Amino acid sequence: MNDATPEVLISEDDIQSRVAELAAQISSDYEGCSDLVMVGVLKGSFIFLADLSRRLEIPRTIEFIAVSSYGNKALSSGAVRLVMDVRGDLDGKHVLIVEDIVDTGHTLKYLIGIMKSHRPASVKTAALVRKADRAEVDVTIDYLGFDIGDEWVVGYGLDFAEQNRTLPYIGVIKPDD
Ligand code: PRP
Numbered sequence: 001m002n003d004a005t006p007e008v009l010i011s012e013d014d015i016q017s018r019v020a021e022l023a024a025q026i027s028s029d030y031e032g033c034s035d036l037v038m039v040g041v042l043k044g045s046f047i048f049l050a051d052l053s054r055r056l057e058i059p060r061t062i063e064f065i066a067v068s069s070y071g072n073k074a075l076s077s078g079a080v081r082l083v084m085d086v087r088g089d090l091d092g093k094h095v096l097i098v099e100d101i102v103d104t105g106h107t108l109k110y111l112i113g114i115m116k117s118h119r120p121a122s123v124k125t126a127a128l129v130r131k132a133d134r135a136e137v138d139v140t141i142d143y144l145g146f147d148i149g150d151e152w153v154v155g156y157g158l159d160f161a162e163q164n165r166t167l168p169y170i171g172v173i174k175p176d177d
Contacts, residue, residue, distance in 0.1 A: 006154050006164060006171025010146055015128075015156055015169065018145045019048070022126065023055035026096070026143060030058050035093040035121075039086060041111065042066040043165070044100035047157040048128045048145075052098065063088050065114070067107055078136065080110040090118035096143075099127040100157040104136040112139070128156065129170065146170075 030036050036056075040049035042064050053060060066084035095115045102108050108125060115123045126143035133150050152175055154160050155167030160175060 006167065006173045008169050009148065009151070009153060009172045010129075010170040012168040015145070016051070019051050019128075020055055022143045022145060023052055023057075026052075026126070027057040030094065033094055034059050036060045036096060037063055037086075037088065037090060037093050037120075038096050038098055039063045039065055039111075039115065040098045041100075041107070042084070044157045044159065045098045047166070048100055048126075049098045052126065061088065063090075065111065067111065069107065078104065078106040080107050082114060085114070086118070090115065090120045093120050095120040095123045097123065097125045099125070100129070101153070102127045102130045102139070102141060103134050105139040106137055108141070109137050109139045129153065129158075 036058060038049060038053050038060050040046060040062065053062060063086040065086055068081045068083050070079040070081060097108065097111050097115060099108055112123055112125065124142040125140060127141045128145040129148050130141060130144055131150055132147050151172045152160060153170050154164035154173055155170045157165055158170065159165045160173055
């Protein structure tokens with residue numbers, strides 16, 4: 001991998017505009033709801049969750065969850081392991097899972113199952129980007145920022161080997177360079 005600055009795929013302005021649109025939609029859909037819990041999936045969702053949550057015009061609380069994929073990420077087996085569950089009580093609450101990226105879909109499908117085991121009133125999903133061509137399981141994304149191709153993307157929370165998470169835009173890298 002070279003040290004070049006990642007090429008811009010989705011600009012900072014485009015991300016911020018889309019996050020504002022998603023926040024407006026979520027605020028409208030959950031209008032009157034007093035117990036929305038946004039559950040960020042560590043680590044990648046931390047910037048998207050921060051920006052999205054601050055733009056909402058409805059009451060909300062924040063939780064985090066951490067998972068890990070078994071084996072080689074590039075050759076996903078689909079097996080996901082829970083590393084850290086939410087701290088708060090989700091019983092009877094409205095859960096919105098917040099992901100940075102949906103690739104094969106295995107992680108989000110697993111997380112929906114975990115959230116449902118907490119007996120919430122509802123479970124919905126938000127993801128900033130989705131690699132539609134990589135989907136291996138059918139999973140609903142209620143609030144989607146962008147569809148992208150099968151490229152390795154970094155920035156706005158996304159990493160390659162823990163690098164580039166804090167770029168303000170989403171960029172493309174070629175790990176084999
Ligand atoms: C990414 C992303 C999702 C998962 C999606 O996490 O944040 O959790 O992969 O992949 P899938 O749809 O194929 O299951 P990653 O394992 O890179 O961890 P990170 O968030 O800590 O960077």
